[in-house]
Amino acid sequence: xxxxxxxxxxxxxxxxxxxxxxxxxxxxxxxxxxxxxxxxxxxxxxxxxxxxxxxxxxxxxxxxxxxxxxxxxxxxxxxxxxxxxxxxxxxxxxxxxxxxxxxxxxxxxxxxxxxxxxxxxxxxxxxxxxxxxxxxxxxxxxxxxxxxxxxxxxxxxxxxxxxxxxxxxxxxxxxxxxxxxxxxxxxxxxxxxxxxxxxxxxxxxxxxxxxxxxxxxxxxxxxxxxxxxxxxxxxxxxxxxxxxxxxxxxxxxxxxxxxxxxxxxxxxxxxxxxxx
Amino acid sequence: xxxxxxxxxxxxxxxxxxxxxxxxxxxxxxxxxxxxxxxxxxxxxxxxxxxxxxxxxxxxxxxxxxxxxxxxxxxxxxxxxxxxxxxxxxxxxxxxxxxxxxxxxxxxxxxxxxxxxxxxxxxxxxxxxxxxxxxxxxxxxxxxxxxxxxxxxxxxxxxxxxxxxxxxxxxxxxxxxxxxxxxxxxxxxxxxxxxxxxxxxxxxxxxxxxxxxxxxxxxxxxxxxxxxxxxxxxxxxxxxxxxxxxxxxxxxxxxxxxxxxxxxxxxxxxxxxxxxxxxxxxxxxxxxxxxxxxxx
Ligand SMILES: Nc1ncnc2c1ncn2[C@@H]1O[C@H](COP(=O)(O)OP(=O)(O)OP(=O)(O)O)[C@@H](O)[C@H]1O
Ligand SMILES: [Mg+2]
Numbered sequence: 279x280x281x282x283x284x285x286x287x288x289x290x291x292x293x294x295x296x297x298x299x300x301x302x303x304x305x306x307x308x309x310x311x312x313x314x315x316x317x318x319x320x321x322x323x324x325x326x327x328x329x330x331x332x333x334x335x336x337x338x339x340x341x342x343x344x345x346x347x348x349x350x351x352x353x354x355x356x357x358x359x360x361x362x363x364x365x366x367x368x369x370x371x372x373x374x375x376x377x378x379x380x381x382x383x384x385x386x387x388x389x390x391x392x393x394x395x396x397x398x399x400x401x402x403x404x405x406x407x408x409x410x411x412x413x414x415x416x417x418x419x420x421x422x423x424x425x426x427x428x429x430x431x432x433x434x435x436x437x438x439x440x441x442x443x444x445x446x447x448x449x450x451x452x453x454x455x456x457x458x459x460x461x462x463x464x465x466x467x468x469x470x471x472x473x474x475x476x477x478x479x480x481x482x483x484x485x486x487x488x489x490x491x492x493x494x495x496x497x498x499x500x501x502x503x504x505x506x507x508x509x510x511x512x513x514x515x516x517x518x519x520x521x522x523x524x525x526x527x528x529x530x531x532x533x534x535x536x537x538x539x540x541x542x543x544x545x546x547x548x549x550x551x552x553x554x
Numbered sequence: 555x556x557x558x559x560x561x562x563x564x565x566x567x568x569x570x571x572x573x574x575x576x577x578x579x580x581x582x583x584x585x586x587x588x589x590x591x592x593x594x595x596x597x598x599x600x601x602x603x604x605x606x607x608x609x610x611x612x613x614x615x616x617x618x619x620x621x622x623x624x625x626x627x628x629x630x631x632x633x634x635x636x637x638x639x640x641x642x643x644x645x646x647x648x649x650x651x652x653x654x655x656x657x658x659x660x661x662x663x664x665x666x667x668x669x670x671x672x673x674x675x676x677x678x679x680x681x682x683x684x685x686x687x688x689x690x691x692x693x694x695x696x697x698x699x700x701x702x703x704x705x706x707x708x709x710x711x712x713x714x715x716x717x718x719x720x721x722x723x724x725x726x727x728x729x730x731x732x733x734x735x736x737x738x739x740x741x742x743x744x745x746x747x748x749x750x751x752x753x754x755x756x757x758x759x760x761x762x763x764x765x766x767x768x769x770x771x772x773x774x775x776x777x778x779x780x781x782x783x784x785x786x787x788x789x790x791x792x793x794x795x796x797x798x799x800x801x802x803x804x805x806x807x808x809x810x811x812x813x814x815x816x817x818x819x820x821x822x823x824x825x826x827x828x829x830x831x832x833x834x835x836x837x838x839x840x841x842x843x844x845x846x847x848x849x850x
Contacts, residue, residue, distance in 0.1 A: 348756055368758050378753045382771045382849040391757055391767075442757070 287443025290325035291359040299353030313510035329489035332499030371444035377431035379423040386419040392438035449481040636818040644818040668727025676735030684743025730791035731784040738780030742773040
């Protein structure tokens, strides 16, 4: 478990989305703008873990970009800890959907990029090497990104986001490229770090079980049925996951939530009559 | 082949007129100069085996042998093809008279100064144009138009303004060296992976830190390949300048030998130009190995 004395980490902050919408210009001139998100309102308490679930292309990454201030909503406002975002917000650390490592730096140096500015050198080194050990990259820290696998790169990118010790942590499919076993380990790691250094976490995943295991609430994003495609995704439902962490992965009380979420994602949950 | 270079050139709306020349020279010996992405053989770690190095000497030796054979069997008359021995004695003769060293010395000096000045100007101009949209809008069309003028077209003006002296030759070489560096640097800076630039912003890097930590390292391979092309251009313009108006230097010696029917000296100068060009290129290759090890 990471000790908090290596570098002071920010306290968890509340995040509030109020009527957030985002449209992009149409690809062909003359057509109306393509609306990706609309009417997204969500209050996230400090230290809460929220999973965003939704079909590919529904605007999950776009929503994360609004929260981190990398992009500006054209409707509504995002506030962190009560103050509206102006530009990129340093209280928020983002783990991108792609690893985005600097190819000329070693994994260690890449992770160090995430350290808060003004971190003393020795404290920074210590924190980076702690995090690298936690994401099981201790042996690979001197390798360059092109020398490591996709999953290793993704873990390095996670470590970089964690090294910031942010008030708000925004993670876009942080475990997407990992094998099943490493994925479970990393989920536990994230929870451990969250317990030691509480941050408000907003993460995107495609894995319903992961969402239920990690989060306090699961937000299902998608276009409302009956709406045409370009009308923008809304929050279809918010599911509060009962119980507290750490959860039992085999918890049967979560089964109906799982079914509900899968159905919300459009996955048929009928059990086939003939199984293999 | 220099992948990033061709990408840069293609992505730039104003492709430079010397592109064919640049591409031509880049086919020889500029192997991985500009592969900014993808698999690059890492400098340092993979030490080339002595056998592979020796392999590179085989063809020159074969050519030398065939040349000797051709000359001694007189397949080609001696006034068209001197024997290797006569070229060697021409070298010894010129060296004893002291011409060889002055020719080589003055030519190398011109190339180095011209290349240095041109590359520096190209680096600064390319950085400004590559980093700032406004500067690009302001400068790029003009620089593009200047680049479109075949550089040798400046010769009469240079001679008129500066005169037939060192400065005009060095200026011509600098002009020749500037554009490849300008083009590659501006293009590379403009095309630094926007994901990485955004990443830098997301982690709070200011404009200067972004430049230092993300943009400059990202363009190091392109800068080096630009320098390589510029060096090749420098030798080209050196010979052009010395052929046109000069009383010393390898280009002058070439012209002088032609007028005096000294084909042995002509061969000597051409061989020297090859050796010198390859040597300076190898020096940049060393720099490249070092930089790519660090930044590649
Ligand atoms: N900069 C942009 N310009 C134009 N359209 C964009 C831009 N960014 C996103 N979009 C559009 O917004 C929509 C949502 O994209 P987004 O990346 O948010 O999806 P996602 O939910 O993260 O999908 P995935 O699960 O596949 O990552 C897409 O239709 C995409 O084309
Ligand atoms: Mg996405």
